[in-house]
Amino acid sequence: MKTLKDKIRSEGKVYPGNILKVDSFLNHQIDVELLKSIGKTFFERFSDIKVDKILTIEASGIAIAVIAAQYFKVPVVFAKKGEVKHHLVYSTLIHSYTKNKTSIVQVNKSYLKENEQILILDDFLAKGEAVNGLIDLVLQAKAQVVGIGIVIEKGFQEGGASLREQGYRLESLAIIESMDQKGIHFRE
């Protein structure tokens, strides 16, 4: 997705520890025109499959999921972080290497149902912690992951390769092959 890659090149900031900040248009301030293009592109990429619901995780994933859901015409569910207070939820642990923090993540059992066809959307894919946590929640519900859509995949980390090997249909709109303070290079 060229507009996205151009934006990452011009506004993305690379920090030590493989950190890419895109706070000016995706993760703190949001360029809603770009977000609409992202949502439409996910819809085109997954137009051949039946999607019942979009699953994401708070907070940044919510913007992407709701904009995309307008085109799919399905509800969004976002997994919540924080302690589990009752047994009416599916829960899992997700470690963020960027934040160096492990969070309990949960979805109320009412909002993920057996056999539902779930599309997972998220902003970043690196080692795959968040996506694997969301897959775990879907499997606990005996629902089905029919696709995974990622805005920015760090192709030099193992998350994407592992999901593709497992047979998941993964569509990443921008795959970074390498990055450093001098520049960002995308996979063609």
Place this chain on the structure above:
Amino acid sequence: MKTLKDKIRSEGKVYPGNILKVDSFLNHQIDVELLKSIGKTFFERFSDIKVDKILTIEASGIAIAVIAAQYFKVPVVFAKKGEVKHHLVYSTLIHSYTKNKTSIVQVNKSYLKENEQILILDDFLAKGEAVNGLIDLVLQAKAQVVGIGIVIEKGFQEGGASLREQGYRLESLAIIESMDQKGIHFRE
């Protein structure tokens, strides 16, 4: 907004302590068709003013802000919760009575600029803690609050009355006059 009030009446759950849960369509699972109507309605209500940017707070506010921003054709900024790590942010404290927790909330100084006309959007207004925190961030930036849009106002708590007395233009799409386990009554 009739569709919203109908949805609150049919799916909202009232708990002791003036808690209203709307997790089935707004705060955990999101009914994106209803969300679009909410976004369009905010755009109609504030159509006579110039808005440069929409400000909200993670997590639930993000969905509302990005959908509405499509109609206003402006960027969204969402205030983030969590500890302040450097001085390049405006920060304030917001207490949540529902969660019984005080959070540090911040916005990077790059994303709120002097004289910008800011529309604040959020899901709930009760005692006004979150909105007053967001107003504080806007004032620190020497920007201007040109409007406040709320999906559900608890009219029996003081936040709305206080903001209107201070002269803020507040538009709430559903104002609850009273609620208990037997039912929810809206202000006409």
